[in-house]
Amino acid sequence: MIYPWQQEQWQHFLVAQKGRHLAHALLLSGLEYCGKQDFAKAIAHSLLCENPNEQGHACGQCKSCHVFKGGSHPDYQIIALQEGKKDISIAQIRELSHFLELSCSYGQSKVAIINHADRMNENASNSLLKTLEEPPQNTVIILVTSEPSALLATIKSRTQQIVFSTPNKAVAITWLQTQGLRHTPEALLSIASGRPLLAKALDDNTLLEKRKKLAEDLVLLLREQQNLVELAKNWEKEDFSELLNWQLSWVQDLAVARQFATAEKKAIKFKAIDINKQLNQLNLLVDAAHLWDLHDGLLSLIKLAKHPLNKILFVEKMLLIWLETKTKYN
Numbered sequence: 001m002i003y004p005w006q007q008e009q010w011q012h013f014l015v016a017q018k019g020r021h022l023a024h025a026l027l028l029s030g031l032e033y034c035g036k037q038d039f040a041k042a043i044a045h046s047l048l049c050e051n052p053n054e055q056g057h058a059c060g061q062c063k064s065c066h067v068f069k070g071g072s073h074p075d076y077q078i079i080a081l082q083e084g085k086k087d088i089s090i091a092q093i094r095e096l097s098h099f100l101e102l103s104c105s106y107g108q109s110k111v112a113i114i115n116h117a118d119r120m121n122e123n124a125s126n127s128l129l130k131t132l133e134e135p136p137q138n139t140v141i142i143l144v145t146s147e148p149s150a151l152l153a154t155i156k157s158r159t160q161q162i163v164f165s166t167p168n169k170a171v172a173i174t175w176l177q178t179q180g181l182r183h184t185p186e187a188l189l190s191i192a193s194g195r196p197l198l199a200k201a202l203d204d205n206t207l208l209e210k211r212k213k214l215a216e217d218l219v220l221l222l223r224e225q226q227n228l229v230e231l232a233k234n235w236e237k238e239d240f241s242e243l244l245n246w247q248l249s250w251v252q253d254l255a256v257a258r259q260f261a262t263a264e265k266k267a268i269k270f271k272a273i274d275i276n277k278q279l280n281q282l283n284l285l286v287d288a289a290h291l292w293d294l295h296d297g298l299l300s301l302i303k304l305a306k307h308p309l310n311k312i313l314f315v316e317k318m319l320l321i322w323l324e325t326k327t328k329y330n
């Protein structure tokens with residue numbers, strides 16, 4: 001299955017496939033929560049199907065499709081980050097290379113997906129490079145990543161790239177309307193910065209509550225009603241990339257609001273409507289002159305968010321950036 005906002009990328013694949021110039025390795029890159037992994041799966045399904053339709057989609061009826069749907073296709077493998085592990089290991093890549101060298105059990109090709117390909121460690125990358133240099137016949141490896149810059153240039157140069165940008169808003173909204181959500185699609189999509197799958201995930205209240213808790217914590221921190229060290233302990237286990245993305249979008253929200261700020265500091269309507277109250281409070285607590293310092297400070301942490309050396313120190317630093325931008329008049 002592909003999402004409605006991926007038509008252009010699908011055509012890209014289809015043209016290459018029909019023209020018989022599909023590379024042995026594809027690189028799907030772009031923002032998270034926009035469906036790249038599902039797209040990779042759709043390509044794999046299509047390549048393994050005995051009778052794909054005109055548009056290249058798997059038939060869903062053939063023997064291969066049945067096995068694929070059952071999740072045990074012998075010519076198909078997915079490599080991902082194993083639970084609790086920091087990176088994709090060389091052992092995983094060696095196993096993959098071995099799998100690709102075996103002859104096909106069903107049709108004419110073997111397909112492997114490497115999700116979060118940027119998480120391959122150095123040895124794993126070098127091992128994969130060897131396979132890409134001499135790819136076994138009739139094999140396709142699909143690399144999926146939101147951080148293509150973290151891949152070896154020599155790996156990238158051996159792939160056919162398919163790039164995914166933020167989905168068209170109207171298309172995303174139309175899709176969200178069919179998902180039986182409790183909250184309004186427009187609001188969810190805005191909170192998710194345009195990423196439809198995150199918008200859908202946010203409909204589950206626990207994520208919305210988590211956002212609200214983070215915003216409330218920041219308010220308490222700036223009011224000196226919450227201790228920085230204690231707070232860092234609470235946030236240690238969270239996904240730092242997502243925490244930072246949220247905070248960055250809030251700072252942008254605050255910056256936009258400043259342009260319409262009135263002298264009497266009336267309540268402002270923010271884009272992140274789920275935490276409107278907290279953003280109004282933050283608006284009074286953060287010094288306008290330091291708003292972009294705050295933004296740049298948080299932005300500088302993004303690169304380290306996936307592999308912080310020390311998680312507690314990382315969160316403390318994140319919170320300190322907020323404290324440093326506190327207005328002196330409160």
Ligand SMILES: [Zn+2]
Binds near residue numbers: 051058060062
């Ligand atoms: Zn089929």
